[in-house]
Amino acid sequence: MRLTLLFLTLLAFIAGCSTTTVYIVRHGEKVDESDSTNLSPAGFARANALADTLANRGIDSIFSTPYRRTRQTAEPLAKRMGVAITNYPAKPVDAIVERVRHIRNKTVLVVGHSNTILEIAKGLGTSPSLAKIESGDFDNLLRVRIHRGPFAKSIDLSQSTYGQITPP
Secondary structure: OHHHHHHHHHHHHHHOOEEEEEEEEEOOOEOOOOOOOOEOHHHHHHHHHHHHHHOOOOOOEEEEOOOHHHHHHHHHHHHHHOOOEEEOOOOOOHHHHHHHHOOOOOEEEEEEOOOOHHHHHHHOOOOOOOOOOOOOOOOEEEEEEEEEOOOOEEEEEEEEEOOOOOOO
């Protein structure tokens, strides 16, 4: 009986642990400044570079704002992984932050905009070193890892780039 109780306690203890990894990117380069614009050829190349970069990371879910440029950025990876793209509203960022906070033991991609990706990372509990994403900056890849243990939660951020480097 004691062994069973100990086993069940240990099982509950382990079940309370999880690690969620969230990749956050801005959409690729766009043709123009209109809301309904497509990606440019450089943007499509970046979308393919994103798929190459994340193909072996075990992406379970992909979130995109409903804009064409964000969906086009996510599509090559979604097709490669066989994962549907789920829309989220661009603003307020709290909507996607809350949704991601409830995900456990998964790896997700969130495609956003220059004025939202840092806010999403901050909303998840990190402090990005970048103060702003400039209008011509498309190569940032933020990785937020949320580890929930039985006694504490830790969150870390790694910032890197992917695809063709955008000039400063």
